[in-house]
Amino acid sequence: xxxxxxxxxxxxxxxxxxxxxxxxxxxxxxxxxxxxxxxxxxxxxxxxxxxxxxxxxxxxxxxxxxxxxxxxxxxxxxxxxxxxxxxxxxxxxxxxxxxxxxxxxxxxxxxxxxxxxxxxxxxxxxxxxxxxxxxxxxxxxxxxxxxxxxx
Amino acid sequence: xxxxxxxxxxxxxxxxxxxxxxxxxxxxxxxxxxxxxxxxxxxxxxxxxxxxxxxxxxxxxxxxxxxxxxxxxxxxxxxxxxxxxxxxxxxxxxxxxxxxxxxxxxxxxxxxxxxxxxxxxxxxxxxxxxxxxxxxxxxxxxxxxxxxxxxxxxxxxxxxxxxxxxxxxxxxxxxxxxxxxxxxxxxxxxxxxxxxxxxxxxxxxxxxxxxxxxxxxxxxxxxxxxxxxxxxxxxxxxxxxxxxxxxxxxxxxxxxxxxxxxxxxxxxxxxxxxxxxxxxxxxxxxxxxxxxxxxxxxxxxxxxxxxxxxxxxxxxxxxxxxxxxxxxxxxxxxxxxxxxxxxxxxxxxxxxxxxxxxxxxxxxxxxxxxxxxxxxxxxxxxxxxxxxxxxxxxxxxxxxxxxxxxxxxxxxxxxxxxxxxxxxxxxxxxxxxxxxxxxxxxxxxxxxxxxxxxxxxxxxxxxxxxxxxxxxxxxxxxxxxxxxxxxxxxxxxxxxxxxxxxxxxxxxxxxxxxxxxxxxxxxxxxxxxxxxxxxxxxxxxxxxxxxxxxxxxxxxxxxxxxxxxxxxxxxxxxxxxxxxxxxxxxxxxxxxxxxxxxxxxxxxxxxxxxxxxxxxxxxxxxxxxxxxxxxx
Numbered sequence: 104x105x106x107x108x109x110x111x112x113x114x115x116x117x118x119x120x121x122x123x124x125x126x127x128x129x130x131x132x133x134x135x136x137x138x139x140x141x142x143x144x145x146x147x148x149x150x151x152x153x154x155x156x157x158x159x160x161x162x163x164x165x166x167x168x169x170x171x172x173x174x175x176x177x178x179x180x181x182x183x184x185x186x187x188x189x190x191x192x193x194x195x196x197x198x199x200x201x202x203x204x205x206x207x208x209x210x211x212x213x214x215x216x217x218x219x220x221x222x223x224x225x226x227x228x229x230x231x232x233x234x235x236x237x238x239x240x241x242x243x244x245x246x247x248x249x250x251x252x253x254x
Numbered sequence: 255x256x257x258x259x260x261x262x263x264x265x266x267x268x269x270x271x272x273x274x275x276x277x278x279x280x281x282x283x284x285x286x287x288x289x290x291x292x293x294x295x296x297x298x299x300x301x302x303x304x305x306x307x308x309x310x311x312x313x314x315x316x317x318x319x320x321x322x323x324x325x326x327x328x329x330x331x332x333x334x335x336x337x338x339x340x341x342x343x344x345x346x347x348x349x350x351x352x353x354x355x356x357x358x359x360x361x362x363x364x365x366x367x368x369x370x371x372x373x374x375x376x377x378x379x380x381x382x383x384x385x386x387x388x389x390x391x392x393x394x395x396x397x398x399x400x401x402x403x404x405x406x407x408x409x410x411x412x413x414x415x416x417x418x419x420x421x422x423x424x425x426x427x428x429x430x431x432x433x434x435x436x437x438x439x440x441x442x443x444x445x446x447x448x449x450x451x452x453x454x455x456x457x458x459x460x461x462x463x464x465x466x467x468x469x470x471x472x473x474x475x476x477x478x479x480x481x482x483x484x485x486x487x488x489x490x491x492x493x494x495x496x497x498x499x500x501x502x503x504x505x506x507x508x509x510x511x512x513x514x515x516x517x518x519x520x521x522x523x524x525x526x527x528x529x530x531x532x533x534x535x536x537x538x539x540x541x542x543x544x545x546x547x548x549x550x551x552x553x554x555x556x557x558x559x560x561x562x563x564x565x566x567x568x569x570x571x572x573x574x575x576x577x578x579x580x581x582x583x584x585x586x587x588x589x590x591x592x593x594x595x596x597x598x599x600x601x602x603x604x605x606x607x608x609x610x611x612x613x614x615x616x617x618x619x620x621x622x623x624x625x626x627x628x629x630x631x632x633x634x635x636x637x638x639x640x641x642x643x644x645x646x647x648x649x650x651x652x653x654x655x656x657x658x659x660x661x662x663x664x665x666x667x668x669x670x671x672x673x674x675x676x677x678x679x680x681x682x683x684x685x686x687x688x689x690x691x692x693x694x695x696x697x698x699x700x701x702x703x704x705x706x707x708x709x710x711x712x713x714x715x716x717x718x719x720x721x722x723x724x725x726x727x728x729x730x731x732x733x734x735x736x737x738x739x740x741x742x743x744x745x746x747x748x749x750x751x752x753x754x755x756x757x758x759x760x761x762x763x764x765x766x767x768x769x770x771x772x773x774x775x776x777x778x779x780x781x782x783x784x785x786x787x788x789x790x791x792x793x794x795x796x797x798x799x800x801x802x803x804x805x806x807x808x809x810x811x812x813x814x815x816x817x818x819x820x821x822x823x824x825x826x827x828x829x830x831x832x833x834x835x836x837x838x839x840x841x842x843x844x845x846x847x848x849x850x851x852x853x854x855x856x857x858x859x860x861x862x863x864x865x866x867x868x869x870x871x872x873x874x875x876x877x878x879x880x881x882x883x884x885x886x
Contacts, residue, residue, distance in 0.1 A: 119570060120568075120569050120570040120589075121570060122570035122571075123550075123553050123567065123570050124550075124551075126553070127512070127551065127553065157572055158570065158571060158572055161555060161572040161573065161730075162553035162554050162555050162573075163553070163554030163555060164512055164553040164554040165553065179474070179724075180474035180475055181474045181475035181632075181633070181670060181673070181704065181706045181720070181721075182474075182475050182632035182633050182638075182706050183474075184474075184717075184720050185633045185634060185706060185708055185712050185717075186633070186634070190857075190858065190862075193857060194859075197835060217513065218472065218474050218556065218724065218727075218728075219472070219473070219474035219475065219476075219477075220285075220513055221285065221471065221476075221477030221480045221513070221514065222285060222286055222289050222321075222477070223475050223476075223477055223630055223632035223633075223638070223704075223706075224286060224321030224322060224324075224630070224631075224632050224638035224639050224640075225286060225289055225290060225321060225324070225638075226632060226633075226638075228289060233515055234289075235285065235288065235289030236289070237289040237290055240862070241859070241862055242862065242863075
């Protein structure tokens with residue numbers, strides 16, 4: 104991993120203002136931000152480690168623990184809320200057997216909520232990786248999960 | 255190539271496309287279309303056309319607005335107006351090819367209507383329907399019409415004409431004057447006059463200067479910025495380039511949410527194409543003006559919609575608003591340099607203001623709020639989607655005419671505008687005209703344009719709690735009134751929803767709200783209590799029902815409701831018992847089932863699963879007390 108990391112970071116030597124793009128790039132490659140990687144980012148950019156951690160922990164996008172192969176994001180936007188997002192989340196938690204923020208034991212799914220994915224007219228919806236599943240009912244959630252498992 | 259030559263070439267391509275002998279199929283494949291299955295529809299058309307040897311071309315376009323009818327497919331046959339098919343699925347595609355492309359049957363039952371000149375017998379004209387008639391498409395003029403990945407489509411429709419006009423015939427001050435005369439107010443929600451901002455950007459001392467486009471659309475319930483970028487990305491670029499010329503900047507940033515991957519891809523492609531045509535880069539259109547645009551994918555922080563936080567975020571810092579006395583971003587912004595920061599729709603409006611003039615822009619709208627407003631009309635309304643209307647239209651016209659009224663036969667209760675910083679307005683204010691000042695007076699805000707309709711099944715206390723939940727998570731934590739005040743508000747609201755509210759809580763909510771408003775540093779904090787203040791103002795009866803009667807009128811708050819099986823309706827099929835996650839339901843087959851209230855967690859699965867023909871599970875509030883089982 105170290106080689107990969109230093110190769111990834113090589114164009115950013117001393118580039119302090121590129122911190123957020125760097126964090127995004129590292130996370131895209133590694134799936135999350137391990138402590139070692141953040142220390143390496145601090146060394147490369149010349150920023151204090153505290154600053155790297157401060158910025159990474161401020162933004163919702165960054166994660167510090169490994170994640171499942173797929174992300175399962177339940178939208179909690181206003182339109183989804185009034186159309187029953189709470190029930191969609193509960194059903195997803197039941198179907199996957201985990202609660203918000205956790206990863207399934209087989210490392211397939213990480214369940215998260217998102218403030219809004221901007222598909223409000225098709226509420227309630229979830230985003231699985233980059234695919235949006237729209238106009239859901241709790242019943243459809245288990246069907247979607249079963250369908251994906253069968254693949 | 256000169257601009258005139260580029261334009262001529264583009265117009266030729268566009269004319270051939272529209273007036274050629276081949277039928278044209280346009281499928282809406284913005285994020286909303288895709289989530290409704292548009293990509294499968296594209297595939298079905300490709301396969302179907304190949305199989306039946308039909309010579310027609312397919313193009314992917316953005317969103318024309320009526321999301322409720324997605325996936326949308328527009329078909330242009332030579333000599334006919336555009337026929338718009340709604341809710342298309344792959345099975346319908348075969349039928350459409352056979353009936354309309356090979357034959358001449360327009361399948362009226364599948365259509366939304368026709369667009370453009372001429373008519374097709376038996377099909378309504380879309381622009382004559384109550385849903386479209388009040389609309390005025392300006393920012394959205396090309397969304398859903400052009401292929402957003404083809405710059406020539408934009409150029410053929412007056413694209414980059416504004417930039418050409420500005421660079422070849424106008425001074426920087428001329429552009430400022432036109433922008434000021436247009437009366438355009440910042441479309442991000444604040445409503446600050448755009449022309450005055452551009453003037454301050456021009457006047458600001460210091461170099462380099464920057465142009466920043468705020469596409470960090472974080473309001474839950476708003477997605478128009480995404481639609482504009484996905485459907486017409488060049489309009490945003492052109493507006494930014496004109497702004498760069500006006501204030502003397504050479505670099506622009508688009509701060510766009512990382513949750514919008516398609517929008518980012520469309521922007522990247524548009525930027526590359528603008529470079530190829532010489533609209534970006536060095537010596538733009540043969541002048542000595544240079545301009546570059548970079549994309550900055552935001553990392554997810556609602557507060558970064560605030561201008562000082564956004565610029566700090568681009569610098570690689572925590573997005574925390576600068577502390578008062580805050581300098582104007584036009585003087586001290588990105589990297590402490592003069593920065594012109596506007597919303598997507600403000601930039602996107604600029605090219606047409608330059609091309610068609612300030613008077614054209616101000617020809618619709620009200621005196622103090624000119625032009626059009628874009629709303630994401632969602633929630634409990636029949637026709638969900640993006641709408642563009644002249645400022646000054648009433649809430650009633652939007653919800654009942656354009657939106658087609660409340661969905662599922664519900665009764666209108668409230669409309670929420672402006673997202674977490676806005677408020678909930680009741681039925682008595684339905685005739686309020688939509689403009690910055692009227693909404694402000696009613697206790698809400700225009701905001702970025704989210705408009706969520708709520709019906710009798712929406713609990714207003716729960717809505718206030720929902721928004722505070724959001725604000726608590728998104729508060730940057732810098733100032734005490736916002737960090738702790740919103741948390742306290744949320745705790746009180748949670749108690750009320752849990753049936754533990756006290757009468758004095760109402761005063762506490764009110765006082766806390768005012769203190770948060772008065773003491774917070776930035777707009778996020780200052781407006782954080784708006785959802786509480788407006789629900790207290792207009793829906794006090796619901797708060798009182800929760801506190802005094804322990805009753806949730808909308809039957810939403812779990813601690814105040816019970817599910818019961820109605821004896822006269824239950825046939826004992828046992829579906830509810832099998833699906834109950836906590837095994838609270840018991841009963842013999844073909845006998846009436848009973849829910850044990852001491853075990854029930856009010857998840858509502860039994861009500862959901864009970865077959866519609868029985869509908870035996872009822873929800874009641876206040877709660878039924880759990881019966882203590884008799885000892886046998």
